[in-house]
């Protein structure tokens with residue numbers, strides 16, 4: 213049978229070579245993500261259930277560098293947006309954070325770094341300076357004005373939630389939101405209302421965007437993804453969204469079996485199952501494509517919808533994830549100090565490509581607008597912005613323990629992720645001007 217994915221290599225040797233760096237680069241971050249998404253109060257988890265994980269010592273080496281985005285793609289981007297926010301550098305900013313993380317009530321504990329005892333606060337005093345333009349400081353009232361009488365939904369994994377919680381804190385400095393819906397303990401589905409502007413902001417947990425069954429302690433040791441169907445947990449509400457911000461990526465690195473209709477397409481990290489190994493890049497691409505196609509199908513002919521895809525957010529594990537110093541840098545990388553390459557670059561590139569393709573598909577529909585919120589590079593430059601050991605409260609009150617859990621994936625709030633929402637606001641302003 214022909215491979216469902218073009219260019220899929222079936223040579224086991226080259227496949228193993230391709231996969232090995234991902235195993236090293238990827239699996240421990242996953243362990244951390246899983247750790248505090250589901251079991252925030254448990255002690256250190258074992259990563260034994262992850263293939264290859266036992267021998268892993270975190271390596272800073274990345275997979276083979278990939279070609280950079282072609283210049284024609286860069287040109288296409290420049291003609292569609294007035295400012296290229298992807299190129300620039302972090303510069304000192306004495307004004308400091310846009311909100312007080314201590315008083316904003318909607319920050320997940322593990323990302324509330326200051327209240328968890330982080331005392332080096334230099335990471336709060338940086339501003340992203342695009343090379344050829346300015347990125348204005350976030351204006352909450354402008355944002356609220358632009359989404360007056362609208363519903364904006366964040367859909368995806370914990371990075372979507374991280375970005376949403378940043379936005380809520382930013383907006384709350386101008387107008388207090390009311391939490392009007394929550395699914396309970398896990399907080400995977402929540403909605404807030406800003407009565408001042410009749411604005412609804414919601415978050416939907418959907419780490420694959422498409423239909424998926426997450427692995428569980430009692431079920432199989434891998435996820436199941438149905439790549440041809442979106443997850444109706446969010447898609448059923450699509451009719452009520454005016455704007456949707458999508459953010460996925462990290463969960464595609466987990467062991468998984470992939471389905472299309474009733475057919476098994478293949479799997480990822482599934483020794484013991486007799487399925488073809490498939491690169492998760494192809495899978496993510498397909499999931500994003502199914503998502504865009506569904507949004508266009510269901511909303512293309514309606515009263516319009518704005519879609520934003522936040523690109524992949526790099527992790528910064530530079531030491532062992534459970535040792536002190538896993539991501540202990542206190543300053544951004546300087547311009548040119550760190551290149552976007554390897555997995556981070558590939559994830560971003562395929563997302564940007566899918567946005568371009570879907571934009572072309574959706575062109576004939578009035579009111580369908582789509583943009584990539586291309587934050588990968590600017591986030592890559594901020595190894596200092598993660599909770600690290602402060603994912604847990606006061607980790608060093610009794611000295612430095614032998615093992616310390618580190619979150620080098622998510623972002624402290626306030627922190628660099630606030631910049632994502634500053635750029636989001638610029639995208640919305642541009643749209644509002646009819647560009």
Ligand SMILES: *[C@@H]1O[C@H](CO)[C@@H](O)[C@H](O)[C@H]1NC(C)=O
Pocket residue numbers: 312313314315
């Ligand atoms: C944040 O608010 C708390 C409580 O009101 C206050 O003690 C603290 O100084 C504030 N921090 C900043 C940076 O304004």
Ligand SMILES: *[C@@H]1O[C@H](CO)[C@@H](O)[C@H](O)[C@H]1NC(C)=O
Pocket residue numbers: 360361362363392405410411412
């Ligand atoms: C916001 O949600 C409420 C229900 O919680 C609904 O009555 C209202 O119409 C919604 N507003 C918008 C603009 O979606």
Ligand SMILES: *[C@@H]1O[C@H](CO)[C@@H](O)[C@H](O)[C@H]1NC(C)=O
Pocket residue numbers: 486
């Ligand atoms: C694995 O799949 C191949 C091709 O479908 C088949 O020929 C082979 O018998 C299968 N092996 C096992 C152990 O099921």
